[in-house]
Amino acid sequence: MMKHAALKTDIPMLDFEKPLAELQKAIDKLKSHALDKGEDFGEQLKNLQLQYEQNCQAIYAGLTPIQTVQIARHPHRPLFCDYVSLLCSDFVELHGDRCFGDDRGLVGGFATIGNLKVMLIGHNKGKNVTENIERNFGQAKPEGYRKALRLMHLAEKYDMPIITLIDTQGAYPGLDAEERGQAEAIARNLTEMAHIKTPIICTVTGEGGSGGALGIGVGDIICMLQYSVYSVISPEGCASILWRDASFAPKAAEALKLTAPSLLQMGVIDEIIPEPAGGAHHDYRKTIDAVRDAIIKHATKLSKLPVTKLIDKRFEKFSKIGKFQQ
């Protein structure tokens, strides 16, 4: 499988990465030329590669919010299954909400991360159309949120930290989801997560889409990957309501302040986990190593707090979020 060490040439380039695509083409051409001719173009190659790195860094340093959204949604961005294989040395998936069914869009189970035994829960986007249809593109249904809550209570019983990985465009908007109480399922999670007696560490890895993201997003520590986004509504949805035209999504993305640096500044999140230049999809291992470091660091710190203090601090943390005048 190429997915773990994807070569740059395998990755579809986004619009704003065009200069990189051209440089990459030149690099590839020179390489095959060198191979054909048996000549050494080392100097030129080094030059082109340097140019690539510099361009890449420049582009990624100046990303607009809508470009960040594109990276967060990139089809090659590492997904829950990649985290399972690169973050954990063991994973025991646990199925079902004990009530209706087993949502494939939101999954979880026992996991070993470093020396830590944890409960890992996350949105489960698919790698291809077949997987995505089965998983509703990582849009969870009520049974998904209820399974997540069941697993969280299990983690509480076993005294293990809860690690959630958030990556969804939102909770599933469907007739069956409404009939089974999508609103109640999310609301229940928000309420219960506020006082679950074990540390909870949440990381937005891709798209943090509204209530569907928050449904597994209440924790002691909230991290975001550098190019992930977290928003109350999608830029397209916001644009179609407030601009009456979805094509104003870039404007809406800017207005919504949905990037990690903005949210850190507003006190919504606690930490930004850096991504390699070119985004998480350019280097799965480096990205997921950084996520592991953050999880272990926070879990170790939080495990030293007495439970009552942990819950009080969690309440205080959320009590303080928001800006208003008096």
Place this chain on the structure above:
Amino acid sequence: MGWFSKTDTIKKIVKNDIWIRCESCKAHVFKQDWKNNLNVCPQCNFHGTINAYERIGLIIDAGTFKEINQSITPSDPLDFVDAKGAYREKIIETREKLKLNESVVTGTGKICDIPVSLAVMDFRFFGGSLGSGTGEKILLAANYAYEHRIPFIIFSASGGARMQEGTLSLMQMAKTCAAIARLNDRKVPYISVLTHPTTGGVSASFAMVGDLNIAEPQALIGFAGRRVIEQTIKQKLPDNFQKAEFLLEHGFIDAIINRKDMKKALANILSYYIVK
């Protein structure tokens, strides 16, 4: 052509502010009749929106309501500007027009002599949306109930999160639910009354986790918007979809109660809570 002239006349009259068109059965009702009937349609019993202070008048014993945190108001934390202008400007206009500072009014009072902490949402203020100020006021009202061990009651009426406050608005869902969780820890009653409409982020937070969830007849209650769902599943939805009656049938509310009977019903329910 008579049909056209008739509708034209009705349109004119509606414009003249004499008639109200019922959202549910589409009947034209004399505005005065509508008001005398507590904003409830005399034809079909649809319970329309009612402003927060009128609601408080119907629920709380006369002379006992004390408002708290009235001065909390939005601050435009994102410098949000959309196609129709700046949020900041709209806040000023809305506050002036409605003489209201946020989408919720909070305070304490008595229901048939039972002291309660109360939060009543007002749909007129940015569609009752959940801003930072809204979340803060609900948190503080819940905390008051927590400290004094008195029942907490929320009347919801909201389109959901307030987009103009971005992710801060989303986080108010977690903030208000954390306050409810603490009430549960201390066994303080929390009753949620869902009124028309209670949708999106408000339905997916404090409104749906009452010890009892009570609704008014025909109230629209749901997570996702009807149009979004129709686009997703590509089929028409049943007529009663996301109505209070639909939620009762599916097990998400305890009772549907008429507005005129709400106060007595709440007092009766609270009588089952024994203060220790």
